[in-house]
Amino acid sequence: MTLLEVKDVTVRYGQLTALRKASIGLDEGETLFVTGPNGAGKSTLLKAIAGVVSPREGEIRLDGRRISGRAPEEIARMGFSMVPEGREVFGGLTIEENLRLGVGMRADKDQAERDLEQVYAVFPMLRERRDRHAGVLSGGQQQMLVIGRALMAGPRLMAIDEPSLGLAPKVIDDVYAILLRLRDKSGLTLLIVEQSATRAMLTGGRMILMRSGEVALAGDARELARGDTLRAAYFGYGDH
Amino acid sequence: MTAVLQILFDALSLGSLYALGALGIALIFGVMRLVNFAHGDYIAFCVFALLWPSIDAAAIVFIGKLPSLILIPLVIAIGAGLSVLSEIVVFRRFRNANPATMMIASFALGFVIRYFLLMLYSSRPKSIDLWSNLSLPIEIFGARIPLLQVITICTTIVVLLALTAFLKRTRFGLEMRAAAENFTMARMLGVRANNVIMLAFALSGALAAAIGLILVTQTGTVDIQMGVSVMLVAFIATVIGGLGSLTGAVIAGFLIGGATVLMQVILPVDARPFRDAFVYAAVIVTLIWRPNGLFAPKSAKQRV
Numbered sequence: 186m187t188l189l190e191v192k193d194v195t196v197r198y199g200q201l202t203a204l205r206k207a208s209i210g211l212d213e214g215e216t217l218f219v220t221g222p223n224g225a226g227k228s229t230l231l232k233a234i235a236g237v238v239s240p241r242e243g244e245i246r247l248d249g250r251r252i253s254g255r256a257p258e259e260i261a262r263m264g265f266s267m268v269p270e271g272r273e274v275f276g277g278l279t280i281e282e283n284l285r286l287g288v289g290m291r292a293d294k295d296q297a298e299r300d301l302e303q304v305y306a307v308f309p310m311l312r313e314r315r316d317r318h319a320g321v322l323s324g325g326q327q328q329m330l331v332i333g334r335a336l337m338a339g340p341r342l343m344a345i346d347e348p349s350l351g352l353a354p355k356v357i358d359d360v361y362a363i364l365l366r367l368r369d370k371s372g373l374t375l376l377i378v379e380q381s382a383t384r385a386m387l388t389g390g391r392m393i394l395m396r397s398g399e400v401a402l403a404g405d406a407r408e409l410a411r412g413d414t415l416r417a418a419y420f421g422y423g424d425h
Numbered sequence: 426m427t428a429v430l431q432i433l434f435d436a437l438s439l440g441s442l443y444a445l446g447a448l449g450i451a452l453i454f455g456v457m458r459l460v461n462f463a464h465g466d467y468i469a470f471c472v473f474a475l476l477w478p479s480i481d482a483a484a485i486v487f488i489g490k491l492p493s494l495i496l497i498p499l500v501i502a503i504g505a506g507l508s509v510l511s512e513i514v515v516f517r518r519f520r521n522a523n524p525a526t527m528m529i530a531s532f533a534l535g536f537v538i539r540y541f542l543l544m545l546y547s548s549r550p551k552s553i554d555l556w557s558n559l560s561l562p563i564e565i566f567g568a569r570i571p572l573l574q575v576i577t578i579c580t581t582i583v584v585l586l587a588l589t590a591f592l593k594r595t596r597f598g599l600e601m602r603a604a605a606e607n608f609t610m611a612r613m614l615g616v617r618a619n620n621v622i623m624l625a626f627a628l629s630g631a632l633a634a635a636i637g638l639i640l641v642t643q644t645g646t647v648d649i650q651m652g653v654s655v656m657l658v659a660f661i662a663t664v665i666g667g668l669g670s671l672t673g674a675v676i677a678g679f680l681i682g683g684a685t686v687l688m689q690v691i692l693p694v695d696a697r698p699f700r701d702a703f704v705y706a707a708v709i710v711t712l713i714w715r716p717n718g719l720f721a722p723k724s725a726k727q728r729v
Contacts, residue, residue: 235613237609237613256612257609257612258612258613258615258618261615266613266614267613269610273610275606275610276606277606278603278606282599282602282603286603286616287614287615289596289599289614289615289616290614290615338614338615
């Protein structure tokens with residue numbers, strides 16, 4: 186069952202076309218990796234889904250309902266949760282306040298309390314510091330906080346922009362272990378942007394490769410890794 | 426000793442007015458990056474709302490005759506309502522405009538309100554007797570302090586405590602603090618932009634109404650210009666406090682009030698007419714020393 190459908194979406198920033206007729210589909214419970222070089226339009230794709238930038242053309246549907254053109258808060262309330270680039274913790278709020286922010290839109294407050302306990306169980310470090318300001322956390326801790334915060338919103342689809350950016354390899358492994366456990370346990374659908382394709386190949390799942398605002402390649406991550414197709418598409422040779 | 430007490434109360438009550446004004450400006454700036462120069466005209470509007478519209482020289486007191494238990498909430502509701510209305514009618518269209526455009530829109534709105542009042546009430550200041558018995562002095566440790574000063578200070582303390590509790594303890598308060606820090610991220614977590622912004626405007630307008638009531642009781646006059654000077658000082662206080670910081674705005678409001686009263690006392694008699702020049706010189710020195718204000722917020726992210 187298709188959860189997310191992005192169809193022929195074009196996004197422009199002034200003269201610059203950041204996304205050119207991009208289309209992706211994502212089934213419930215699936216994990217999709219979006220890779221590609223800098224400036225390929227990966228973050229723009231996520232922002233367009235989140236409603237932070239509005240597409241010039243095309244449409245985006247979540248669970249069959251059109252979300253392109255809606256406000257970010259409405260899209261969030263329809264079950265889309267985002268961990269944006271640069272993490273964006275609320276430094277002046279305490280860690281628990283950060284986590285509780287997304288609960289406001291949920292109807293199932295009891296379940297939210299259980300989710301908070303679960304987030305604290307997965308990230309004990311957050312529980313220890315729950316009353317401290319989030320601004321004091323290190324980069325890796327902030328990454329855990331924003332993942333926890335996105336989970337507290339009770340999403341059906343969670344998008345994460347570069348979860349491994351600026352983190353130590355050991356921490357990246359931890360973050361992924363947690364994400365995949367959540368996926369397997371609660372059937373969470375994941376949309377993960379990573380600049381490198383390595384993680385997608387290690388984890389498995391579907392992968393698309395973006396270049397110059399277009400979807401250049403799509404398929405199974407491990408299969409794409411075989412042979413030279415991926416490298417050729419990533420660097421753009423072979424098509425001139 | 427009694428002289429010191431008198432100065433202290435003068436400083437605190439003047440500082441209270443500035444702090445309430447600065448808070449009203451900082452609340453809206455926090456969530457919208459808008460410096461609302463119409464704020465002073467909200468104050469005047471609330472004061473004129475006490476009177477029946479007429480261009481006669483004598484004031485026809487209307488709402489102002491109601492018992493205070495009804496009058497105070499009513500005027501506060503008028504202030505909040507006017508402020509929310511200006512958000513819906515004017516500022517909502519400028520939500521994604523740059524701060525300079527929004528600021529000019531607020532100037533324009535201020536003029537519209539001012540000339541609307543001018544049309545209904547004429548430009549002549551009118552006198553009104555609202556709670557004039559509050560100007561009678563009471564004795565505190567031998568010093569004779571006008572009761573109104575004590576009430577002004579107490580009101581301000583109550584407002585500050587209530588607002589702090591609201592921001593720290595309630596869902597809406599949490600959402601407002603988050604929105605002030607990073608509006609886009611807050612929206613991506615389901616915080617409704619319209620609700621937060623309208624709430625900020627409502628609180629700001631309510632504060633303007635409180636200032637209006639204090640001013641009219643103090644002066645006994647109703648004047649189109651009456652919000653202007655408070656607004657100006659309050660704006661300066663928000664800048665000195667660090668734009669976006671509520672605590673900073675309140676503290677800077679009290680600092681400017683204190684500095685003004687202190688200058689009045691310590692300056693030589695010949696220099697006293699130029700008191701404001703000394704106060705603003707101190708403002709300039711502060712801003713050279715701390716260009717982002719005394720309590721600049723840690724993150725100043727771009728808002729959508």
